[in-house]
Amino acid sequence: MLIGYVRTSTIDQKAGLAAQLRDLEQAGCERIFTEEVSSVDVAKREQLAEALAFARTGDTLVVTKLDRLARSVAHLVELLARLESKGVALRILAMGIDTSTPTGKLMLTVLGGVAEFEREIMLERQREGIAKAKAAGKYKGRAPTAQAKAEDVLKLHKEGVGGTEIARRLGIGRASVYRILNHAAPA
Incomplete structure (x- = not known):
């Protein structure tokens, strides 16, 4: 069974919601879980939890874009592990990725690795900047x-x-x- 998951950040994004629903219906999703959750409340995604609980071995969770599903690479890895443990695949329409295929698994792993690499480089630059500011006496750190x-x-x-x-x-x-x-x- 193809299970769709739709998320918009605010109630004002009706067009985005309609577009996601249209794309998931065209992809053949038989059951679609929908929620409107702001980025502030993104931890409270009850419909995603319901979709994950509903999914059974052999099902595929379908989303239009990766950012509608995962907040970070770590969150994506956690979701993938949960799906894989249940025998459920993930399909991301905008990226043409389907983890039920070896190529899809490889592509998602590569993309996750690239994102993690970018984050590590950003953190390294941040540490270098802080060290430079400390040496110049300009860095005081966060006020307690x-x-x-x-x-x-x-x-x-x-x-x-x-x-x-x-x-x-x-x-x-x-x-x-x-x-x-x-x-x-x-x-």
């Missing part, structure tokens, strides 16, 4: 946001406010609150 609020954390704690509420009020993580309280506690 929670430590800057240590006085407020201690004040709220003395007022009897719990750690979770302190974190919520100050916009910092609970772990940071407890780190500040543990550091301030007498040994």
